[in-house]
Every structure is written in C-alpha cells, then in structure tokens.
Amino acid sequence: MPIQTIFRLAEIEPQQWDALLTAPQPFLRHAFLSSLEDSRSVGDGTGWQPQHRLLVDVTGAPQAALPLYRKSHSYGEYVFDWAWADACHRAGIGYYPKLLCAVPFSPVTGARLLGNVESAAHMLDQLTGELAERGESSLHVNFTEADADALLRGRDGWLERVGCQFHWHNRGYRDFQDFLDALTSRKRKQLRKEREQVAGLGIAFEWREGRQVSEAEWDFVYGCYANTYHVRGQTPYLTRAFFSLLAERMPQAIRLVLAKRGATPVAMAFSLVDGQELYGRYWGCLAEFDRLHFETCFYQGIDQAIAAGLQRFDAGAQGEHKLIRGFEPVITRSWHYLAHPGLRAAVADFLLQERQGVLAYAQSARQALPYRQA
Template structure:
C-alpha cells in the first residue's frame, strides 16, 4: 500500500528515518540543519515559510522524501520568480501560495528527492499535480537540483526547466596557495597577492574553528556579523540567533568558522559547512570595514582551507563576477517549475526558452574571462 502525506514539522519524523535517505556529503539536507531552521523560528508560517515536507510511504515504510515549504512570497530562494508573481497579480491570477522544494536561504545544488529507489521518487513527482490542485497551490518549484532529479523529471508533462549560473572553485591538487597562484596569468597573480598583502597590512590575522569550539559569546559575535550584512541594507536577517546555537548543537562537526581579528579584537567572520569533498561558504559579516577584507575572509581563506584539508570544491555562494576573476569557474544550475494555470505556464515557457540562451552564452563568455594561464 502506497500513501503520500505532508509534514508540518520535521520533528514529527525521527532524525534517523529522515537521514537514512540523505546521501553522504549533503549537510544542508540533514535533519539537523532543516530542523534547526524550523525550531529556531527562522522558517515558520510567520516568516512566510510553512513546512510541508512530502513523505511517500510504502507498506508502512518511508520510501521517499521531498523537503518542501508552502510559501507566500519568493524571498530567500535565489531562483528569482518575482516577475512571474507580478505578472500574475496584474492578470488577476493567484500566484501564492506556492510549493517550494529546496533548502531555505541556501542556493546549493544537490538531491531534492530523497529516496533509495528512483521509482519511488518518480511516484512523488507524478502525484504532485493532483496534490497542488487539492492544496490550493499555484505550482511547484524545485530549486538547485542534481542530475538524478534532472533525468527523472525531464520529459514529465508540464515541468519547465530553468538554468542559472554560479561560480565554484576547484582544487586541482594544489600543494598550497602559491601553487594555485602559479596557474594564473602574471597580472592576476600579482593582483591576488596585493589583495592579501593589503589585509595583512591592516594587522589582521585569522583563526579557524569547528562548531564545537565556539562559546555562546563567540556565537553572539557570529550572529552580530551575519545580521549586520542585512542591517546595512535596512533589511531584517532571515535567520534568528537561535538557529546558530541549534546548528552548533546538532551538527558541530560540519561547521567551520573563520574569524578575522585585529589587535585582539574580532572584526569579521565567515561560516561554512563541510560535506563530502566540498566546502560550502554560507554566511559572512563584518563589524568594521577594511579594504579587501571580504575577499580574504570569504574566498582566499576558504581556498587555503580547502587546499590544507584536501577538499576538492569550494562553493562560496550565489553571486558571480567578483569570484570569476579569482579563479571560480562557471557552473550551470537547474531548477524545475510546474505551474497549474495554462496561460501562465505558456508565458513562462516562452520566457525560459529565451533566458536559457542568455544563461548559456553568459557562462561561455565567463569561461573566457578566467584568470588561468593559456600556455
């Protein structure tokens, strides 16, 4: 017997049951990470995110999971559909609520359908259109998918593929940062050295910590830095202070925080997660402004760390060109969208066809701007 139902709280499912279907090297999909989002109030109906995780059971056993949220806005997703929502508002079409399959505030590609059997995952996808209609949802949006889901969903009727472009750094067996610099053109090599020297000239040094090595007072500093990145833009931070404590309590081994210090005073930080062979840079912030400090804290320190730890990939976040000139290479990302309104679906399909050409051209142009030597 097969049943599909939703969870309004991740804590209603045992962590062992959930994590049994999470592939290795996926910290953002772990019960610990997603439940910390919910239990801290960062993800809640009051913030426009209502957990609606889909669970497929077969003969009383959980066989497939889709981390998902009922949403009343499009913030914190990093696949931007605000234009679609505005067009719907002008046309008198209800765009919200919608169903988002993804990880809140985390533009990291990876599995979205968690299952040991692709056939069970396919059953979830096939059941989604009826589920949306019964639930009063305008559509489903599954963001930052992996190749397994891409293959499963491609060709299913009604689903539209959307491309994006990010920039990731690859560790090609570098012995140290100088070994990496030696692969660059002379001009770019000098530029990066100068940037690092500028930070050193401010008397700033760096210390790395695991999640269990930080005191609550230090976590206060981490949160203050994180929140300040929103304060300076007159916006409220997505995450609450409690999220960081819960994360440190539930998955400390995956957390890495680098703290920038000047004359014994902490002035900036960057928080990353480790999963498999990858380092994922997530949150950064500073209390004082120093020239080039952002690049050193968020990029060069992470590259140094990846080399020292033998990690193969460094995903430092969603934005682009400032990473490109520092050796981060373009990577195509994918998301999938199912829209119930036929007119909206046709309009979005036409838009995505045009956008796709632009994204692919942009990624190809970006490859020509990489700083590596061409000898």
Template sequence: MPIITLTRLADLSAQQWDAMVPAGQPFQRHAFLSALEDSGTLGPDSGWQAEHLLWTEEGKTLAAIPGYRKMHSAGEYVFDQGWAEASERAGIRYYPKWLGAVPFSPVTGARLLGDPAAAASLLDHLPNYLAQHRLSGAHINFTDTASSQLFAGRTDWLQRTGLQYHWRNKGYRDFQDFLDTLASRKRKQIRKERGSVAAQGFEFEWLSGEQVSEAQWDFVYTCYANTYLVRGRAPYLTRDFFSLLAERIPQNLRLVLTTLNAQPVAMAFSLVEGDTFYGRYWGCLAEFDRLHFETCFYQGMEYAIEHGLSRFDAGAQGEHKLLRGFEPVITHSWHHLRHSGLQAAVENFLQEERAAVLVWQEEARQALPYRQA
C-alpha cells in the same frame, strides 16, 4: 493518495529522514532542516511554512521532498518575482505556492530523496496534490544530477538554468601552487590584495563547530545580521539557529574569525562534508579594504587545499569571484504552474533565458584568470 504532509520535521525521526539522504548532503539532513524550524527561523510569520512531502507505501516512507508553502518569493535565489507580478496583473493568484528547496541556501543537492522509483511516483502525483491544496504551482530549486534525471521526459515541468561560481582544487600543494596557474597580471593582483590585508594587521583563526563558544556565536550572529541591516532588511536566520546547528552537526561547521589588535571584527561561516567546502555567511563590524576577499575566498581556498577538499561552493551570484579563479557552473531548477496560460508564458521566457545563460557562461569562462594553454 499516498502523499503525506509533514509540517514539522521533528515528527519524523532523524534516522528515518537521513536514511533517504545521499552522502555528502549536509543541507538536506534532518539536523540542518529541523534547526531552521526549531529555531523559529521558519513559520507562518516568516512566509515559510514547512510542508515536506512524503511518499509512503504500506505505512513505510520510501521517498520525500523537503518543501515549504510560500507566501512570497524571498530567500530562494531562483527569482520568480517577475512571474508573480505578471500573474497578479493578469488576475491569476500566484501565492501560496509550494517550494522544494533548502531555505536561504542556494546550494545544489538532492531534492528528491529516497528510492528513485518512489520519488518518481511522488512527482507523478504532485500536480493533483497542488490542485487539492489550491497551490498555484510547485518549484524545485538547485537539483543535483540524480534529482534532475527524474524530471526527464516530464513535459509538465519546465527546466530553468542559472549560473554560480565554484572553485576547484586541482590537487594544489599550497596557495602558491594555485597562484602559479594564473596569468601574471591576475597573480599580482591577488598578491596585492592579500598583502594589503596583512599590512593592516588582520589575523585569522579557524575553529570547528565543537570549538566555538556561545559568546563567539553571538559575535557570528551580530556580523551576519549586520549584512542585512546595513541594507535596511531584517536577517533571515535567528540567533538560535546557529546554536542548534552547533549542537546537532558541529563536525560539519567551520568558522574563521578575523581579528584586529586582538579584537574580532569579521567572520565567515561555512559547512564541510565529503569533498566540498560550502561558504555560507560572512559579516563584519565595519568596512575594511579587501577584507571581504581574504576572509570569504582566500582563507576558504587555503583551507580546502590544506584539507584535501576538491570543491569550494561560495554561494549565489558574484561575478567578482571569476577574477579569483571561481569557474561558472550551470544550476538547475524545475517549475510546474497549474494555470496553462502562465505555464506557456513562462516556458517561452525560459527558452530565451537558457540561451542567454549559456552565452553568459561562455563569456564568464573567457574572464577567468588562468593562463591559456
């Protein structure tokens, strides 16, 4: 079988890997994925074991899927815990499974990398790979259009849809230009929120990856970790991950630091590439009224307008984004389960879920704050 397993991305050169990654895909690049591994964020103790699949012909790597052997379903943002529980109740082993995804990053993008014909061959042979390695199934999350098209006609793969909220910069001159597109009541609400934050005395500073000091990365990590600790959970990422990312792709990193009385109190960490602003992590040292909306959304929207970025992907979930102009966007993932009974049960569930997601999307559109034409 010409599928080769790579358990350390560092064993393949960045040049070879990145040659298969389309433009505008920072999360699929060697620098991002290898930083997760090299920082100790991933590994056997985390339940994420790197298992990247390469398709080779005559010793040449033609296609790849970044992937992981999983012993749980945490950190994926396409939730299959219910499938796992039902499977275990029926006496069907669900873990380990194989996952094609970017860990902890619910970002749509290329998942089947490299030559499309070779990537299709990789998909053809993947069920046999799963059987040989005693994996319950394969799950490939948040695929872009090009990757999704490679699943067309494959009846052994089940399509799952979800919903996220993305903001579009429709050529706005400034933030006021955006506000002018909103209904009067919604426009007043946003002005009130921003005014409340300004009245409390908060100030904001934007930094690129090259400008952030190690002491500032310490602060970033403290804020990031705090968002998990307050809920009684351990953070996914390690402190070293941020330093490695700053070392490897500083040009893609953006940080907004929020200060009060000249002291840092909150932050929002993002990536940019191509025409897209990717909001990733936020955190604060204490709770402040309306600060989350300003730091995570309005600052990012202003940045996108100022720098001519057309899309702001603010991550998973969050219906509160609708009221701030983030529009509902359908996401796609694909699932192959080796147990035929489980596959059939999940297929029935997904048919009902897809219908519900479409209804949910239409209801979300009705809640958008834009003026009606």
C-alpha cells in the same frame, strides 16, 4: 504505500530521515532542516511553512521524501520568479501560495528527491494534480542534481530553468602559492597584493570547528550576519537560535573563520563542509576594511579547501567578482510546474530565451578566467 505530510521534521526520527540521503552534503540532513524549524527561521509567520512529504512502507519506514514548503512569497529562494508573480498579479491570477521543494536560504545544488527518486518523482506528480484543490499556483524544485533532472526532463508540464554560479575547483594544489602559480602574471600579482593589503592592516585569521565556538562567539557571528541585512534595510532570514542549535546538532560540519585585529574579532565567514566540498554560507563585518571581504570569504576558503584536500569550494550564489579570483562558471538547474496554462506558455517562452543568454554568458565567462593557458 501511503503518503504522509509532516509539518515538523521532529515528527520523524533523525536516523530515518538521514537514511534517505545518498550523499554527505549537510543541507538535507535532519540536523540542518530541523534547526531551521526549531529556531523559528522557518514556520509560522515566516512565509516558509514546512509540509514535507513522505512515502512509507507497511512498517512505517520512509522510502522516499520531499523537503517541501508552502510559500507566501519568493524570498530566500535564489531562483527569482518575482516577474512571474507580478505578471499574475496584473492579470488577476493568484500566484501565492505556491509549493517549493528546496532547502531554505541555501542556493546549493543537491538531492531534492530523497530515497527512491522515482517514488519521490511520483509524489511530485501527485502534488501537481492537487494544486487547484489545494489553492496553490505552482510547484518548484530548486537547485537539482542529475537524478532529478533526468526524471523531470520531458515530464509533462515541467519547465527547466538554468542559472550560473561560480565555484572554485582544487586541481591538486599543494598550497595557496601553488594555486597562484596557475594564474596569469597580472592576476597573480593582484591576488597577492590584496592579501598583503589585509595583512598590512594587522588582521589575522582563526579557523574553528563547531565544537570550538563559544556562545559569545556565536553572538558575534550572528551580529555580523544580521548586519549584512540591516545595512540594506532588510530582516535577516535566520534567527540567533539557529546557529546554536546547528552547533549542537551538527558541529562536525561547521567551519568558522574569525578575522581578528589583535584580540578583537572584526569579521567572520561561516561555512559548512562535507567530504568533498566547502560551502561558504554567511559573511559579515562590524567595521569596514579594504579587501577584507575577498580575504575572509574567498582566499581563506581556498586555503582551507587545499589544506583539507577538498575538491570544490562553493562560496555562494552571487558575484562575477569571483571569476577573476579563479572561481569557474557552473550551470545550475531548477524545475517549475505552473498550473495556469497561459502562465505556463508565457514562462516557457521566457525560459527558452533566458537559457540561451545564461549559457552564452557562462561560455563568455570561461574566457575571462585568470588561469594560464597550457
């Protein structure tokens, strides 16, 4: 069956792409990825050049796919290989461009080999054989799920890298108080005090689905989102148009909480949802309020997950501060094929040592969880 490369997701019908997905997670859907492209959040001038791979049958129907990007930098990936690129630069070896199979700006574990996973893995094999011809140093597959791990583990030349995130798990809690009752007394008092501090500021919260958000409110959301980058002297990854396009194409998956003081919004947290999980993605505020970040990003999300009967809450990639608030360590995986044999050997040695450290860290973090012991 022929393999095709498409440079815009608009070249394939949404229902054809989405038919390759086996889970309801929103990040791989045509609506999400095409919104990134059509809003110019990825594409020319961004360092993220879409080059999606498709395996099609004789009728032209896709049987397998890879969400693939040609990268000229390592921003927005959340699996950090800057040191590898620096080592290449010092050794006179080109590291960019490289190929990345992932969802831009989304450190969320999920499907990366779409449709028939074995066929998708064979497309990876073809790509690794073409790296030198294409002038690319490497191929990376970030935040993989078990099917991809099983196919890539032991595959010639592929290196496994582990990381650690913190996710909240719903153990059948009736409400937030029921969750608090599962914590030790000291941590329970801390969380309750933090919530009371925010309430004492006169701040209330409103939850919206995508269809309930006005364009003026999206302006506010984008202003908050962009401000989190501007205060660090950085350029936001997403454009303003992305939020409107996503609200038009995938409104049912959007969950937005607005923090308001009176009638005036002061902060927001933007999330996506599927049938089992809430994914906290973006946060921002236009004024500083003590403890507002914890309430808006964590406690409101826990409230929402309990009310909706969701099983997990992934509040983002960063932060040990999640640990004392009941978010548990979760191991993530990514896979890396480096064409240069010397670089591959050096990175393999580094990853072996890093793996031991990450697993030990995750085990240690479990000992610091605030839950009462049975």
